[in-house]
């Protein structure tokens with residue numbers, strides 16, 4: 001994975017339109033790897049009878065988790081739904097909770113869904129050419145409410161760390177669902 | 193300046209083609225503010241008899257200098273030369289030396305010119321759709337060797353701080369000059 005020397009400078013291509021890279025490796029997350037994160041587990045299992053769609057892929061560079069370094073890359077979140085719930089990323093807190101993240105929207109439309117440990121929630125609408133600031137202390141997940149891929153360029157402090165477990169166990173307070181063809185923010189009835 | 197609440201989420205527009213923003217404020221640096229940084233001071237003074245050109249402008253957001261936050265924005269570096277030396281930014285070390293920076297090239301061509309306190313130098317060629325990683329410990333300056341504006345999106349740790357004085361006093365080891373219509377990296381004869 002780590003072909004880059006983070007103590008000297010290097011270049012990486014990220015297409016400004018597609019977010020794709022010829023240099024950085026791509027990882028994929030499929031529905032079977034996160035089906036329990038959707039509200040309608042039965043709808044997920046129906047889909048999985050026929051296929052295991054890629055929900056999102058991301059390009060990363062193996063940045064060492066050192067203070068002062070910055071990890072960066074792109075994420076491509078595909079359009080689709082599980083039941084009425086739009087395709088989304090797993091979402092995570094940073095292990096060092098007091099660390100922010102910057103997402104630059106290259107294409108698509110959707111939401112950045114955030115919540116802090118106190119249960120404050122934020123849903124920011126996303127569109128091409130805007131940066132969304134994910135503040136310190138907030139778990140974050142992107143949701144694609146459009147009909148084409150949502151593409152972002154992200155940067156975060158390399159030592160921030162990722163805590164996926166809290167979201168896997170407790171879920172999010174809010175979910176983004178299709179209501180009569182339009183995205184709506186609703187309470188997650190499964191939230192523990 | 194600071195219209196943003198860095199403890200909650202916010203959106204800022206940065207045009208993916210031009211780097212311009214309708215939300216973020218723009219600051220400008222003109223030749224008169226940095227004429228002593230060019231090798232050919234006489235050429236700078238010739239230009240200044242007629243005009244004081246904007247060398248670059250940048251959009252920033254007044255990020256508080258707190259650990260865990262990320263400052264970001266865009267820089268637009270105009271094309272031109274002072275004598276044979278291409279237009280460039282002032283360049284700086286970070287006050288917390290062990291902090292990196294990420295630049296995403298939105299348009300244009302040029303170089304990221306870097307050096308560390310030990311005198312190691314790096315000149316990275318820049319082109320649209322590439323990210324250049326400025327490693328920890330390296331002073332950094334962009335140079336526009338093309339005939340249109342060089343446009344970058346940047347992110348750095350908000351508490352990194354800026355040390356412009358070292359470069360103002362000592363200069364850079366290397367400079368990028370036009371040699372027969374092509375950019376060349378040469379030693380800076382004024383380096384102290």
Ligand SMILES: [Mn+2]
Pocket residue numbers: 092094101140156
């Ligand atoms: Mn994150």
Ligand SMILES: [Mn+2]
Pocket residue numbers: 284286293332348
């Ligand atoms: Mn910097």
